[in-house]
Amino acid sequence: MTIKEIAELAGVSQMTVSNVINHKYSKVSKKTVDKINKIIEKNNYIPNRSARNLSSQSSKIIAIIVPLIYNDESFFSDPYTAQLVGLLEKDLRKNGYFAMIRSISTLEETVSFLNEWNIDGAIFIFPKANIDVKNLLDRVSTKIVFIDSYQECDDALVINIDDYKGTYLSTKYLINNGHKNIAFVSANSNNKLIELRYQGYKDALLEKNIAVNSDYYFSNEICLNGGIEAARAIAEKKEITAAITTADIVAIGIIDGARLSGLSVPQDLSVIGFDNLTISNYCYPKLTTIDQNIAKKGKMAIDLLFDRIEKRNQLPNKIKIDVNLIERQSVRNLK
Amino acid sequence: MTIKEIAELAGVSQMTVSNVINHKYSKVSKKTVDKINKIIEKNNYIPNRSARNLSSQSSKIIAIIVPLIYNDESFFSDPYTAQLVGLLEKDLRKNGYFAMIRSISTLEETVSFLNEWNIDGAIFIFPKANIDVKNLLDRVSTKIVFIDSYQECDDALVINIDDYKGTYLSTKYLINNGHKNIAFVSANSNNKLIELRYQGYKDALLEKNIAVNSDYYFSNEICLNGGIEAARAIAEKKEITAAITTADIVAIGIIDGARLSGLSVPQDLSVIGFDNLTISNYCYPKLTTIDQNIAKKGKMAIDLLFDRIEKRNQLPNKIKIDVNLIERQSVRNLK
DNA sequence: TTGTATGCGTTATCAT
DNA sequence: ATGATAACGCATACAA
Numbered sequence: 001m002t003i004k005e006i007a008e009l010a011g012v013s014q015m016t017v018s019n020v021i022n023h024k025y026s027k028v029s030k031k032t033v034d035k036i037n038k039i040i041e042k043n044n045y046i047p048n049r050s051a052r053n054l055s056s057q058s059s060k061i062i063a064i065i066v067p068l069i070y071n072d073e074s075f076f077s078d079p080y081t082a083q084l085v086g087l088l089e090k091d092l093r094k095n096g097y098f099a100m101i102r103s104i105s106t107l108e109e110t111v112s113f114l115n116e117w118n119i120d121g122a123i124f125i126f127p128k129a130n131i132d133v134k135n136l137l138d139r140v141s142t143k144i145v146f147i148d149s150y151q152e153c154d155d156a157l158v159i160n161i162d163d164y165k166g167t168y169l170s171t172k173y174l175i176n177n178g179h180k181n182i183a184f185v186s187a188n189s190n191n192k193l194i195e196l197r198y199q200g201y202k203d204a205l206l207e208k209n210i211a212v213n214s215d216y217y218f219s220n221e222i223c224l225n226g227g228i229e230a231a232r233a234i235a236e237k238k239e240i241t242a243a244i245t246t247a248d249i250v251a252i253g254i255i256d257g258a259r260l261s262g263l264s265v266p267q268d269l270s271v272i273g274f275d276n277l278t279i280s281n282y283c284y285p286k287l288t289t290i291d292q293n294i295a296k297k298g299k300m301a302i303d304l305l306f307d308r309i310e311k312r313n314q315l316p317n318k319i320k321i322d323v324n325l326i327e328r329q330s331v332r333n334l335k
Numbered sequence: 336m337t338i339k340e341i342a343e344l345a346g347v348s349q350m351t352v353s354n355v356i357n358h359k360y361s362k363v364s365k366k367t368v369d370k371i372n373k374i375i376e377k378n379n380y381i382p383n384r385s386a387r388n389l390s391s392q393s394s395k396i397i398a399i400i401v402p403l404i405y406n407d408e409s410f411f412s413d414p415y416t417a418q419l420v421g422l423l424e425k426d427l428r429k430n431g432y433f434a435m436i437r438s439i440s441t442l443e444e445t446v447s448f449l450n451e452w453n454i455d456g457a458i459f460i461f462p463k464a465n466i467d468v469k470n471l472l473d474r475v476s477t478k479i480v481f482i483d484s485y486q487e488c489d490d491a492l493v494i495n496i497d498d499y500k501g502t503y504l505s506t507k508y509l510i511n512n513g514h515k516n517i518a519f520v521s522a523n524s525n526n527k528l529i530e531l532r533y534q535g536y537k538d539a540l541l542e543k544n545i546a547v548n549s550d551y552y553f554s555n556e557i558c559l560n561g562g563i564e565a566a567r568a569i570a571e572k573k574e575i576t577a578a579i580t581t582a583d584i585v586a587i588g589i590i591d592g593a594r595l596s597g598l599s600v601p602q603d604l605s606v607i608g609f610d611n612l613t614i615s616n617y618c619y620p621k622l623t624t625i626d627q628n629i630a631k632k633g634k635m636a637i638d639l640l641f642d643r644i645e646k647r648n649q650l651p652n653k654i655k656i657d658v659n660l661i662e663r664q665s666v667r668n669l670k
Numbered sequence: 671t672t673g674t675a676t677g678c679g680t681t682a683t684c685a686t
Numbered sequence: 687a688t689g690a691t692a693a694c695g696c697a698t699a700c701a702a
Contacts, residue, residue, distance in 0.1 A: 002694095002695055002696085003695065003696060003697095004695080004696095012672075012673085013672065013673045013674075014673090014674095014695090014696080014697095015672075015673065015674085015697080015698095016671085016672060016673080018696065018697060018698095019672095019697095021696095022697085026671095027671070027672085028671070028672080029671060029672090032671085032672085044446075044447075046447050046450055046451045047451065047695080047696075048389070048451065048453070048694085048695050048696070049451045049452045049453070050385050050386075050388035050389040050394065050452075050453060050694085050695080050696095051385075051389050051678090051694070051695030051696040051697090052695080052696060052697080053385035053678095053696095054383070054385040054386050054389050054677095054678050054679065054680085054694090054695080054696075054697095055677080055678055055695075055696045055697045055698080056678085056696080056697060056698090057678075059385065061435075079414060079417070079614075082414070082417035082420075082421075085417075085436075086417075089436055089437070089438060090438065093437070093438065098435055098437070098452075099435065099436050099437070100396075100433055100434065100435045100436075101420075101424055101434050101435075101436055102424070102428070102433070102434070103424060103425065103428065111379075112379075112381050115381055116381045116382065116383065116384045117384045117385075117433075118383070118384070118385060224613065224614075224616075224617045252614075252617055252618075253617060255619070256617045256619070259619070278559065279414075279559075279587075279614060281559075282559045282587055282588060282591045283587075283618055283619070284590070284591070284594070284618070284619045337678095337679055337680085338679065338680065338681095339679075339680095347688075347689085348688065348689045348690075349679090349680080349681090349689085349690095350681080350682090350688075350689065350690085351687085351688060351689075353680070353681060353682095354681095354687095354688090356680095357681085361687095362687070362688080363687065363688080364687060364688090367687080367688085382679080382680075383678085383679050383680070385678085385679080385680090386678070386679030386680040386681085386694090387679080387680055387681080388680090388694095389678090389679080389680070389681090389693095389694050389695065389696090390679075390680040390681040390682080390693080390694055391680080391681060391682095391694085392694075
C-alpha cells in the first residue's frame with residue numbers, strides 16, 4: 001500500500017495525502033483530512049520509512065552508541081549502561097523516534113555509520129577518550145550528545161554529573177566516620193573523569209590534613225572481577241580500613257573479594273560505591289554509594305538532543321547533574 | 336557524495352559503480368573494479384542506506400523487540416534481558432546488520448513497525464503471551480525468531496531452553512539435600528513457560544513421594560521487590576526450608592527479604608535461582624542456580640534468524656537449549 | 671485548497 | 687563488460 005493508492009482511493013492527488021500524513025492541516029480542508037484519514041485507517045496504510053528518509057534527508061533514527069569494550073564481554077554486562085539504554089529507548093519512542101544501538105570503536109566507523117543512515121541524533125555513552133570530537137562534529141550533521149565525557153571541545157553537547165563532588169562526598173563521609181587510610185579504587189583508564197574523581201578524593205583528605213598516599217590508589221577493570229582483584233591488593237595493606245570506588249559494580253566485587261581474604265564488610269573494611277545501581281540496594285551488605293540519578297541523566301540527554309534537533313536552542317552545551325550520597329550499610333563508624 | 340559523482344570521477348556509468356559496491360564482480364572487469372574502489376576509498380564514499388533500502392525493498396535492520404513492562408521501569412532493569420541484548424547487537428554487527436531496539440506491547444504496533452521499516456529480521460525477547468503469532472506472521476515478511484516463547488504456532492521460529500528440566504533439577508537437588516517443604520516462587524504471569532517450570536518442580540517432588548502443596552506456590556513480579564515480598568510470605572510458613580524461583584533476580588530479592596524477616600540464607604532458608612546471571616556469582620551468599628547459557632541462546636537465535644534470511648533453511652523451527660545446575664552457596668544440606 | 675513536476679540515491683531490467 | 691532508463695515511495699517547490 002502506497003501513497004499513490006491511497007490518493008486514488010480518495011480521488012485526490014498524492015500531495016494531499018502526503019500533507020495529511022504530515023499533519024500539514026493548513027494546506028488541506030478539514031473535510032478531505034477526515035476522508036483521507038478514514039481511508040488510511042481502513043487500509044492500514046503506513047508510510048514507508050526508507051522513502052520518507054530518502055526524500056526528507058533525515059531518518060527518525062537516534063543512535064545510541066556504546067563503547068566496544070573487553071574482548072568477549074558485552075557492554076551490557078555493565079548494569080549502569082544497560083539501565084541508561086533502557087531509559088533512553090523509552091523516551092525516544094515517546095518522541096516518535098527509533099533507537100538504533102551500536103557498539104563502536106573508531107572515529108571512521110562512527111562517521112560512516114552516522115552518515116550512511118542519515119542519523120538525526122546520537123547519544124554517546126561513556127565515549128572513549130581517544131576519539132577526536134572536533135573532527136567528528138566537522139564531518140557529520142548529526143546532533144550528538146555525549147554522556148560522561150570530558151572531551152575538550154566547546155561545541156560538543158555534554159551531560160555530566162559532578163564527578164568531583166561524588167568522591168569528595170564519599171571520602172568526607174568516611175573521614176567523618178573515623179577512617180584515615182582510605183583506598184581509592186578506580187578504572188584503569190586514564191581520563192579526565194577519573195582524574196576529577198581522584199581530585200575529589202584527594203581534596204577531601206587534604207581538607208582534614210590527611211596525607212594522600214599514592215600506594216592507596218588501585219586501578220582495575222570496571223567489573224566485578226576488577227573489584228575482587230582490588231580487594232586482594234587492599235587486604236595486603238592491613239592499615240587500610242576503607243575504600244571508595246568509581247563504580248558500584250566494583251564495590252560489590254570488593255565486598256566479595258574481601259570475603260575471600262577473610263575480611264568482612266563493613267567490620268573490617270568499609271566500602272563506598274558510585275552509581276547507585278538497583279542491585280546495590282539488595283546486595284549484602286547494602287551498599288553506601290553516590291547516587292548519580294541515572295534517570296535524570298537520561299532525560300537531560302534526550303532534552304538536550306531534541307533541543308538541538310528541533311532547533312529550539314535554549315539549553316547550554318554543557319549540563320552538569322548533581323550527585324548525593326546514599327547512606328546504607330557498607331560503612332562502619334570507627335568512632 | 337553519491338554514486339553519480341563517483342561514476343563521473345571514474346568515467347563510467349552508475350551501474351558499474353553499483354555493481355562494484357555490491358561485489359558483483361562477475362559483471363565488471365577486474366581493472367575497473369580496482370579503479371572504482373580506489374576512487375571510493377579516496378573520497379570516503381558510503382552508500383546511502385535509505386536509497387538502498389528503498390530500491391532493494393530491504394533494510395539491513397534487525398529489530399530486537401522487548402516487552403513493554405511495568406509502568407516506569409525500563410526493561411533493562413532485568414539484567415537477563417540486558418545481557419542478551421548486548422550479545423545480540425554484537426553478533427548482528429558482525430553479520431553486517433544493524434540493531435534497532437524497540438519496546439512494544441501490541442500486535443498492531445509490531446506489524447506497523449516491522450513493515451514501515453522493511454525490517455529484515457526480528458528477535459522477540461520473552462514475548463507476551465497475548466500476541467497472536469499466526470496473525471503476526473501472516474501480515475509481515477520479516478523473519479522472526481522468538482526467544483522464550485511457547486506460542487502455539489508451528490511456523491514460528493523459536494529458541495527455548497529446557498524449562499521443565501531446569502526446575503526439575505533444582506527441586507531434585509533440594510530434595511537430595513534433605514528438603515521437603517519447598518516453595519515455588521514464580522512470575523505472576525500465566526504462561527506456558529511458568530507452567531512447564533511448575534511441572535518440573537511438581538514431578539521432582541512426586542518422584543520422591545512428596546505431596547505437592549499449593550500453599551507453597553508464590554507468585555510475584557519478576558524483580559528484586561517481587562523476591563522480597565515472596566520472602567515475607569514464605570517466612571510466615573515456618574515449615575518451609577527451601578525455595579526455588581524462576582529468576583535469579585527474584586532469588587536475590589528473597590535472600591534480602593529473608594534477612595528482613597530475621598532469616599538467613601542458607602541457614603534458615605535455602606534458595607535456588609534460575610538464569611545464572613553474572614551478579615549471582617557475586618552476591619552473598621553466592622547463588623546456586625540453573626544456568627541457561629545466555630550466550631548460546633543469543634547465538635542460536637542469530638543462527639536461526641540468518642538461516643532463514645539467507646534462505647539456507649537448514650535448522651529446525653524450534654530449538655531447545657539444555658540447562659544445568661550450578662552449585663554454589665545458597666543451599667543448606669539438611670542431612 | 672489542491673495538483674503537477676521533479677528529485678532524493680540506489681538498484682533492476684534490458685540493451686549494447 | 688558496460689550503459690541507459692525506469693522504478694522504489696515520498697516530499698519539496700511551484701503552479702493553478
